[in-house]
Amino acid sequence: MNYFSSNFKLGILGGGQLGKMLLYETRKWDIYTKVLDNSEEAPCKISCDEFVLGSLLDFDTVYNFGSNVDVLTIEIENINVDALEKLEEEGVKVFPQPRALRIIQNKATQKLFYTDSDIPTSPFTRFVYTSEINDSINNGGLKLPFVWKCAQFGYDGQGVKVVRKSDDLNGLPNVECIAEEMINFKNELAVIVARSSAGEIKTYPVVEMEFHPEANQVEYVICPARIEDKIAQKAQKIALKVAQQINLVGLLAVELFQTQDDKILVNEVAPRPHNSGHYSIEASYTNQFEQHIRAILGLPLGNTKSKVAGIMVNLVGAEGHTGDVVYENMEAVLELEGVTPHIYGKKQTRPFRKMGHVTIVDKDMERARGVAQKVKETIKVISK
Structure with a gap:
């Protein structure tokens, strides 16, 4: 065609x-x-x-x-x-196929899929309603702390909460959910896998993600991840296994935990281009969006290697600001070398809403990380 x-x-x-x-x-x-x-x-x-x-x-x-x-x-x-x-x-x-989406849409179904497919993931308990959790705690079936996740319709930190005491359950929606064991991890990682309708499959380099502690959103994505090669290879191998077991066509972003004893556990997946791959627009030979198009059309997959080190900074709405958006200090950010802003076109800002991102590229990773920090401290997404 x-x-x-x-x-x-x-x-x-x-x-x-x-x-x-x-x-x-x-x-x-x-x-x-x-x-x-x-x-x-x-x-x-x-x-x-x-x-x-x-x-x-x-x-x-x-x-x-x-x-x-x-x-x-x-x-x-x-x-x-x-x-x-x-x-x-x-x-x-x-593409991705509906059968794959059925697995991924529901976090409880997704976790059961990992268990059934012998894919390492954190221990969890499934609940039909949030209201059932207190009984499980009181009867010794569930130990605090844990991570509560609604089974469906959660995204960008919504529908996720760390529960350290029973009172933390107050106000949560009474929906199907899971309670995941808290993982003592040293790094949060991600691997994007591309699989074409012709059966070709490739992985992008492992990236490292730094999260905002309150919003549970990614603040920085760092490529390549600052981890040992053997850990990176293990992460890519597990991500490939997930993609092959789901048998999905398109992109699959696999979010992972690296534990203190260097085990790799699958956290969750997204069957589409993903925040963890935005760096690729400037830093990779083939960015994730072009790769997705290649994959779903059955075209040859592109080179997934990076040309330079890339760091992405998410631009999210500042706390205390809701209304018509203003990007403060954009000129100062544009003066920095290797910096490319991407503004998403959302006219209204609110606290922690994703409004854009900035990519920093450099041959030197530490220099790129320093510029990323400066970008984060300089640009402000506020309202009029």
């Missing part, structure tokens, strides 16, 4: 910043794109060929949207999978 400057139509479910960056690549290759999102102000709206306003969770909306595209992909996993299954049955190519 001729994908370029042709009648081929690529459908994308979700119109956020990941979709916007995916569209950079489709524009580069002149691939016709159609995007569905539930917001009139979706970042993708100005960049796609065709924009449809509607709910990603409504069966009819998703089905009707996908019924006249050639390939359908996602930039967010919280979508109506029943509709995707019907489209797939009718011959629409859907």
Whole structure:
């Protein structure tokens, strides 16, 4: 099939910043794109060929949207999978495949998949409702502290809470959830695996993630991770196993813990381009968004190696600021060498909302890390 400057139509479910960056690549290759999102102000709206306003969770909306595209992909996993299954049955190519999304959408199902597939992960307990957890604590079935996660619809630190005492459960939604054992880790790592519809598979270098302690969001992504080669190889091997067991086409971001005794445990996965791969736009031979397009179209996968060290700094809304966004001190950041800002196009900011990111590239990792710190301290995402 001729994908370029042709009648081929690529459908994308979700119109956020990941979709916007995916569209950079489709524009580069002149691939016709159609995007569905539930917001009139979706970042993708100005960049796609065709924009449809509607709910990603409504069966009819998703089905009707996908019924006249050639390939359908996602930039967010919280979508109506029943509709995707019907489209797939009718011959629409859907990547990642609905069966993989069913596993990944629900964190309890995802954790059970790791256990059944002999993939190392942290011990956990599944609950139908949050209200059941106190009984389990009182009866000795569950020990404090643990990490509470809602089974569905959590993202960017939402739907996750560290529970150190029973009172920490107060106010949490009474939904299906899991309680994970707290892991004493030395590093949080991630590996992005690309797998094409033609069966080709490649991994990106292991990255190291530094998280904001309150928001549970990534503040820095550092590539390559500052770990021993044998640990990096172990992490890539486990990430490959996850991707092969799920048998997913597209990108799979595998988040991992490196424990104090150097075991590698899978935390969770995302079946799409991911925050941990944003550095690749400037630092890699083939960035994650181009790679996703290559994978779902069955084109040869690109080189995943890095040209230089890359560090990504997330730009999130400052605490105490809600309203029309202002990026303070952007000029000062642009004066720094090796710095590239990416602004996502969201007009309204709120505390910890992802508004953009900045990539810092340098041949010297320590110098790049120093510039990243300066960027973090300089730029402020505030409201008018």
